[in-house]
Amino acid sequence: MKVTCDKCQISFYPMIKEENKQVGKQNITRTFLACPNCGKQYDSYYDNQKTLILKKQIRKALASASVETNETNKERILKGIEKKKKQLKKEERILQTLYNKGE
Numbered sequence: 755m756k757v758t759c760d761k762c763q764i765s766f767y768p769m770i771k772e773e774n775k776q777v778g779k780q781n782i783t784r785t786f787l788a789c790p791n792c793g794k795q796y797d798s799y800y801d802n803q804k805t806l807i808l809k810k811q812i813r814k815a816l817a818s819a820s821v822e823t824n825e826t827n828k829e830r831i832l833k834g835i836e837k838k839k840k841q842l843k844k845e846e847r848i849l850q851t852l853y854n855k856g857e
Contacts, residue, residue, distance in 0.1 A: 759789040766790055770798070777852045784853055800849035808842045 756765045768787045775782050785798045799805075815835045822828040 757787070759792060759794055761794040762789060762792040764789065764791040775853055775856065777856065780852075782849050782853045797850070800846050800853055802845075802849055805842060805845050805849065808838055808845065812838050812842070 755767070757768050758765045766789060769790075771786055771788055773784045773786070775784070780802050783801045785801070787796045787798065788794070801809075812835055815831055815838070819828050819831040819835065822831060
């Protein structure tokens with residue numbers, strides 16, 4: 755799948771890149787794409803230990819929900835997943851701010 759750069763309008767096959775930065779006591783990993791022509795970078799997400807744990811919990815809960823036959827239990831699991839997704843988005847916004855400040 756090709757993507758098109760917003761800056762130079764060149765189409766390219768995306769290659770995922772990662773950068774790690776120590777900010778305070780936590781290690782933050784920035785995952786992004788970069789245009790090979792002009793170098794414009796497109797952030798995908800930011801991770802630390804907490805976000806990796808949340809993502810793992812979400813994957814496990816999704817797998818559990820997919821095999822759950824009791825509708826009440828399935829609804830409970832899905833509500834828990836939504837709550838964890840909101841936590842994840844909040845944590846990623848915080849990490850992005852910290853990463854960009856470099857504090």
